[in-house]
Amino acid sequence: MIDAFIGMGQGFLIALTPQNLYYCFIGCLFGTIVGVLPGIGPLAGISLLLPATFGMPPVSALIMLAGIYYGAMYGGSTTSILMNIPGEAASVVTCIDGYQMARKGRAGAALFISAWGSFIGGNLSVLGIALLAPALADFAVKFGPAEMFAIMVLAMMLVGYVGSGSVLKTMCMVVLGLFLGTIGMDTMTGYLRMTYGVKELADGIGFIPVAMGLFGIAEILSSTQDTLVREVLKPKLRELLPNREELRRSLGPICRGSVLGFFIGLLPGAAHIIAGFASYALEKKLAVRPEEFGSGRIEGVAGPETANNAATGGAMIPFLSLGIPSGPATAVMMIALLIHGIKPGPLLIQENPEVFWGVIASMYIGNVVLLILNLPLVGLFVNLLRIPFRLLFPIILTICLIGVYSVNASPAELWIMLISGLVGFVLRRFQFDVAPLILALIIGPMMELAFRQSLMMSGGSFTVFFGSPISVTLILLSVLLFLGSLVRPLLAARSKKTHH
């Protein structure tokens, strides 16, 4: 523990030099822009700036690139709240309640709480890293396919909580999402499933085009059903800030989101997205009036936004402590380290402590920088909403198209987005909630892969899922959740009967 404090001290000394502060700022700024622009994620930003780092000292390079990474997490919520377009994969959840808050004129409050939640989540996760990095790295390694499957099962249990509306409709969406997730090349066998010879589908239906279509494009299409003239509120400063009630109600979600997000971030894969959904589901479960979720509850913004920033910190741990990237963005950061002559890996903290601690300290500073960057921008962003909708829609549409194309330069993805938009529009008319679809689309393939990998390892024996305390605990939790959701309405019905 003492080592950690000494290390942090050393790290701050490095991170607080004017040069590194400057690079941190640039990274965060770039990251925010990248995050705000829908479609382009931190990976693209990091790849773009990588060549620029070649002349820089390794610590500075990593500070800048890491700044992009979590800057994007901050920025991603902006378009989610303002335009119902997920600016970044993890911000999908924020769209659900954040956008509704904006429609009610509470956009400023949502953005503000989102920035603060991100700040707190980010900081707590940095603290977590500093104190727990070595222990957590060991923990991360214990997650094999069986444990991953158990987590995915638990995550699927949460899907039900995310949806609003009838159970049947939610199930339809989940099944549709699971189906869409099967399209593409199967990791276990290499076979192409349901691609019908369309080469672009070989990698499956991308989550980003679908999310942007189902949320953003569908929103635009739906709005054409309303009169094109929407009342434009001129926001007063008071309206920009959250009121006391909102602040009070955000406190719990932020605390819970930080812890939840941090631990989920340790897991490889699409951890950020799951962190957001998990937090949303948790808040909905704990709330007094869960039916209001989906129509603009601040908890639905505070929790997820905190969680996905906390997950960013968690995701840096396998990278910093084990040298194993938890996703493409951290993978490119690893390359950046290699290009600078630093070997990432378990010995990084010993061989190059200045890099290890310098980066961690800069994450803390980055959080501060981002808060300072984002808060004043709230007013600016909210003013964007004052653009007449008939002008705003084409702009949003263009940004979406550019954003999706910028990820993989694939025309097929543009089509996927547009078709998803149409589908999303139809679904909305019939009052289907699309969030469970997205969640199933992400979790389904991961769950299936983990399931089959586990069975492959055990030769077909299902005991593999009960082989470790982690997986047993998670499975038990899932079963309990499931039973709980069955029992609750039964109990409620019974109490109604006894009252008569």
Add this chain to the structure above:
Amino acid sequence: MNRRVLLFLFVVLLLVPSALVRAEEYPARPITLINPLPPGGTLDLQGRAFAAVVEKYLGKPMVVVNKIGAAGAVGSLTVAQAKPDGYTLGLGWSAQTALIINEIIEGRKPSFTTDDFIVLGRFTDSSPVFLVPFNSPWKTMKQALEDIKAHPNTYSFSSGGIQSISHLPMEALIVEMGLKLRHVPFQGGGPAFTALIGGHVQCSAQYPGTSLPKIKAKQLRVLASFSESRLKNYEEVPTFKELGYNVFHSSWVGMVAPKGTPAPIVERLRTLVKQVTSDPVFVDVIEKAGDEVDYADAETTRKAWGTEYERLQKLLSRMEKEKKQ
């Protein structure tokens, strides 16, 4: 002549200079290097390290773009179909060959073949090593093989994906030694490593660069290498051939251009590969990553590619036969 005609002539004159700018010196703008595999892997590292140094020799930067999909098929196809003007190049690597062979085995016409590319040169030619978790009961390769043979279908190995560069060497071992070992594919080298370190699988074939830090940190041990001769940094590790097993695998990474790229540009690029691969910055990055630069010129690479094609074809056909049994 009235004003209108003068104005017209003036405008035409303005257009003339642009017509004269036909003959451009190559390169006149940045070059795109397509990496068909996901970011963060060996190809990505070498591609980006290469691109980092290019501007010094060519005067214009090279930008790496990941165009992933179908284990590298999408990106490879993009390069094969790109305009052959020298501004779109691609990375070539051994598993790419496997993609082509596989299509043929499955009875489909491959969407691209090795003839669609002009070889520019090779960066590295690495062989993987056979790794086990640190606490594994297997202390020598002989012990491991005996144990695996004694308990067929009990043990498993991790790889970065079907027919990836970490899958093929293990298959070479399995086919040669008649082993019954289970294959658990993951999405990329990272998860494959994690599974091995955590002891969820019993072995894996990974490359020297990414393995070295984990070996030094006592998370993994190496029992043998798939190379012809002992590897640098792994001098105490015997090769399979030394131990008496006819198992060999190597995986090369190099650069290719689409067929039809004009000869002078190809020459310039071939020289570039030679220059960059001897550049100290590039060499340093590769070596820090635990690998060795092994430059080979276009002809040698093309020949080696042909040999590898045959070797992989034999391997993949045998794998297909085994599958059908």
